[in-house]
Amino acid sequence: MTFMNLTKDQIDPSFSKDQDFLDTLSQISDLWLKNRLPRHDLSTFRPENRDSLLTEFELNRLKQVYKDVIVCQSARVLEVTVPFPLRLKIEESLLKYFPEGVSAFTGSMWYRPGGYMTWHTNSNGTGHRMYMTYATTPNMSFFRYEDVDSGQIQTSYDVVGWQLRIFSIGRLKKFWHCVSSDTERLSLGVQIGPFGH
């Protein structure tokens, strides 16, 4: 399991080898691959070219105009419903490693080829957020973000199967990120405490 820590915080990666956790993820991806997860379309449509919405140039424009974009302004994505018992199992597995608390899923997204989510920060929450992502083709989908310390734009391409990315969100240090996919890509988010302010 590939684990990418996109924060500067020390995070013990041993949870990414937890057998219960890995088994539950496999059950979820099996259901998804068999098209058994209920879904609904969250897409919004814009005339612009998708790739131009995911550039550093566009990020700088958004910062100038809006200062912050808490939720994305444009997306082409389906939201899926992961069965509650499986969500609970994921949360229980993670709680063993993150005793400060693990929230309910923050978003379960299915990106199809042509899918995307534009730059945003999720800065209405604080703490760590983890995305568990399953892609069916290598290097055809990515998570792009601005490194909080260097200000550099980084593009983290997906491998086949499951991978984990953790980042921190907060009001003061905004974590700008966006997503693109030219393959089938499932992405499940959880928030890891502290909660509130």
Ligand SMILES: [Fe+2]
């Ligand atoms: Fe996000």
